[in-house]
Amino acid sequence: MTKTIRPLLAITLLAAVLTGCASGPKYAEVADAIPAIKPGQGRIYFMRSTSVFGGALQPEIQLNNHVVGKSQPGGFFFVDRPAGPYRAKTSTETVMALDFSLYPGEVKYVRTEAAFGLLLARIGFSLLDASIAEEELQDLSYTGRPIAPVTPVAPMAPAAAR
Template sequence: MTNLFKALVAGAFVAFVASGCASGPRYKDVASSIPTLKEAQGRIYFYRSSSMFGAALQPGINLNGTVVGKSQPGGFFFVDEPAGQYVVSTATETEKTVSFKLDAGETKYVKTSVGFGLLVGRVIPSLESTDEAAKSLEDLHYTGAPQISASK
């Protein structure tokens, strides 16, 4: 392989991986414009760090069986839902879940992380503390996920 060809392949790979990362305004730039919660609802933030590891893995994020967004490296989004029991799931070669109770006025934070799998990586949802999420969200990009309710 010539050096020029190697450079072109490397450039194409970087462009491919970068195109999969979230773009849009950063959390710190939109935080003040995020609407306040309605009285009977809670809010669930979904986010993923901007690691290059597993960047091509971007499965849908399901909330009680309804796709509410996508796990994108460097991205976040949120949904507002009525108080109740919720199950967040992601699936690549296997399905991974996390369950929790959401109270009215409460905010929960679900981080999705890439782990090793047998054939492909796995995207694993986990509940995070407010403090941990606040540190992580600061530089992430809003993915503009549609506000789809899981509580139809």
């Protein structure tokens, strides 16, 4: 390696390590607070495993041209949307996209992952089977919007006591 590439590589690796991992509560800590899917809607989980490669690259994820979150290593988030056709995409040195349909009550799991590009890493998409995705979610941190905690509902008092 040339003398100018070594420092650049060291800085890039250090940046990836320092900025690479999502922080937040683990899936098990928020699972009970995730609300039920509303009628006519489906849920889309976006998830990315922890990896040193491409860790500093955390592009926004768009769903039908609306930003819904970021692809963060070690993180996940979800969005609920009406049933219909969707296109998830990110843009780094090139646009990467995934087209799919969402049905009422359906849950889709979309993995984002870094891949080699010409100049930069790219963030690509793949749909995961629920059994694989649910296992992977256990190790990931929630990076989405705050979830209202689930509060237990007290039972109603018997009619005679009211």
